[in-house]
Amino acid sequence: MSTLYHSTRSNDATVTSTQAIIAGIAPDGGLYVSDALGETQLDLTRVCGQSWRATCNDVLNTLVGDLSAETIARCVDEAYASFTSDAVTPVSAIGNDWLLELYHGPTCAFKDVALQMLPRLMTASLAHEAAASGSAPQRIMILTATSGDTGKAALAGFADVEGIGCTVFFPAGGVSDVQRLQMVTQPGANVAVAGIHGNFDDAQTTVKRIFGDRALAERLAEQGMALSSANSINVGRLVPQVVYYFDAYAQLVRSGAISCGDEVDFCVPTGNFGDVLAGYYAKQLGLPVHQFVVASNTNDVLTEFLTTGRYNRVRPFEKTISPSMDILVSSNLERLLYYASGRDCELVAQLMRSLDETGEYQVPAELFAEISGLFRCGSANDDDTRSAIARAWQTDGRLIDPHTAVGKHVLDTREGTGHARVLLSTASPYKFSPAVLEALGESTEGLSGFDCMDRLEALTNTQAPAPLAALREAPVRFRDEIEREAMPAYVEDACKRLL
Numbered sequence: 001m002s003t004l005y006h007s008t009r010s011n012d013a014t015v016t017s018t019q020a021i022i023a024g025i026a027p028d029g030g031l032y033v034s035d036a037l038g039e040t041q042l043d044l045t046r047v048c049g050q051s052w053r054a055t056c057n058d059v060l061n062t063l064v065g066d067l068s069a070e071t072i073a074r075c076v077d078e079a080y081a082s083f084t085s086d087a088v089t090p091v092s093a094i095g096n097d098w099l100l101e102l103y104h105g106p107t108c109a110f111k112d113v114a115l116q117m118l119p120r121l122m123t124a125s126l127a128h129e130a131a132a133s134g135s136a137p138q139r140i141m142i143l144t145a146t147s148g149d150t151g152k153a154a155l156a157g158f159a160d161v162e163g164i165g166c167t168v169f170f171p172a173g174g175v176s177d178v179q180r181l182q183m184v185t186q187p188g189a190n191v192a193v194a195g196i197h198g199n200f201d202d203a204q205t206t207v208k209r210i211f212g213d214r215a216l217a218e219r220l221a222e223q224g225m226a227l228s229s230a231n232s233i234n235v236g237r238l239v240p241q242v243v244y245y246f247d248a249y250a251q252l253v254r255s256g257a258i259s260c261g262d263e264v265d266f267c268v269p270t271g272n273f274g275d276v277l278a279g280y281y282a283k284q285l286g287l288p289v290h291q292f293v294v295a296s297n298t299n300d301v302l303t304e305f306l307t308t309g310r311y312n313r314v315r316p317f318e319k320t321i322s323p324s325m326d327i328l329v330s331s332n333l334e335r336l337l338y339y340a341s342g343r344d345c346e347l348v349a350q351l352m353r354s355l356d357e358t359g360e361y362q363v364p365a366e367l368f369a370e371i372s373g374l375f376r377c378g379s380a381n382d383d384d385t386r387s388a389i390a391r392a393w394q395t396d397g398r399l400i401d402p403h404t405a406v407g408k409h410v411l412d413t414r415e416g417t418g419h420a421r422v423l424l425s426t427a428s429p430y431k432f433s434p435a436v437l438e439a440l441g442e443s444t445e446g447l448s449g450f451d452c453m454d455r456l457e458a459l460t461n462t463q464a465p466a467p468l469a470a471l472r473e474a475p476v477r478f479r480d481e482i483e484r485e486a487m488p489a490y491v492e493d494a495c496k497r498l499l
Contacts, residue, residue: 003065005032008338009349018066018125021236024229041286048253052088056243075120089244091251097421108428111153117240119157139499142166144230145203148175148324152182154230159188165498167192169203177449185474192494193478232274241278263290265421269407271327295410296379297322306377309368314359321435322402340370378410389439401429430464
């Protein structure tokens with residue numbers, strides 16, 4: 001059965017789920033949403049008794065209704081074959097709380113859960129649309145801005161996928177050494193990588209403008225090409241992340257930590273709001289969630305919003321030791337505004353115009369009350385983050401990365417609600433070895449990133465994931481650094497070269 005989507009800013013035109021996945025972003029700059037969200041509830045008893053892959057099939061069949069169950073099953077089997085844990089995203093104890101380990105994929109970050117799936121959904125969607133129209137499949141250039149982890153996960157997922165290219169922009173000097181090496185050493189004949197002189201918001205804003213460049217779109221269309229996104233603005237990227245919320249709950253039930261039907265709390269370190277929005281989708285599908293705790297670093301625009309109802313990106317941009325969260329424009333918040341406002345496209349369009357023109361907006365009191373009833377918040381500066389890393393290791397024997405540590409600090413400073421609390425752990429600590437090593441009291445002066453990795457292994461008697469350790473031998477393929485104004489031309493040239 002077809003699932004229809006439309007823009008958060010207008011419901012005048014609808015597209016199918018496959019068309020939404022291919023396009024990535026709506027023509028008016030809005031994000032694709034489905035008004036069917038919440039009409040179907042997953043059977044919680046069934047979820048608690050089945051595997052991760054079975055739940056993944058259930059979620060995708062519910063939200064991507066235009067692909068056959070057989071096609072989705074094949075995509076699921078292929079996407080998660082490379083994960084190092086049979087559980088895909090295992091849950092483990094950390095003190096009196098629980099850690100949802102999202103870093104067992106090929107690039108050691110939570111983005112793998114979605115970006116091992118998205119290329120398969122994209123390919124299947126292109127084939128579905130081509131069959132419906134009787135034409136050859138369109139060629140697609142995936143265009144992605146990254147604050148660190150999305151870029152590598154997208155590159156790894158789309159490398160050498162036929163008919164699809166992948167161009168990634170990252171803030172030069174704004175990601176960890178390991179994150180940078182993961183991207184610039186990426187093999188594949190269909191990929192391009194460039195650092196930009198600016199921050200993540202500069203890259204993301206320019207990417208959105210490129211998507212809205214009608215002249216470019218027309219030139220590409222004449223050659224049978226189009227642009228799409230691997231950021232969480234793409235619904236095909238967002239939907240697979242819903243799965244690990246359900247599966248974490250099922251693991252807690254099977255372990256005896258909770259009973260089926262009990263409510264739980266989730267604490268999510270996030271900058272772009274996509275990871276926590278996936279949890280909101282899970283709640284709409286029937287997951288018993290008491291509250292979400294949104295954890296921010298010093299770039300605490302979400303903390304201010306969830307405290308006051310005012311979103312203001314006009315503030316100093318801080319570079320932190322949790323660089324993947326160094327974001328001031330949280331794109332996926334737009335989807336929450338749509339659903340929480342009673343699906344008011346006109347209001348969302350008005351708020352987004354205000355954000356674009358003035359850098360801020362204030363939501364109506366009723367909308368703020370709806371959001372603040374479910375979402376709590378907190379923030380951590382770099383000192384807080386380091387202390388949380390040290391405390392997790394010394395008290396709980398758990399080595400966590402700086403982003404997870406932001407969440408740990410926020411969780412530790414909040415009173416319990418009487419519900420089980422699950423902290424989303426977003427990346428391997430070895431992606432940020434210097435910061436983690438310093439947090440454990442060791443000097444990193446004069447040490448390379450790989451020296452820090454070696455020292456961290458020796459200090460903690462743990463082992464760096466093989467894909468990260470192998471980077472020291474990988475040849476650098478991409479050295480481009482460009483101004484943000486040069487990004488549109490870079491993308492058009494990549495389309496000509498790679499597709």
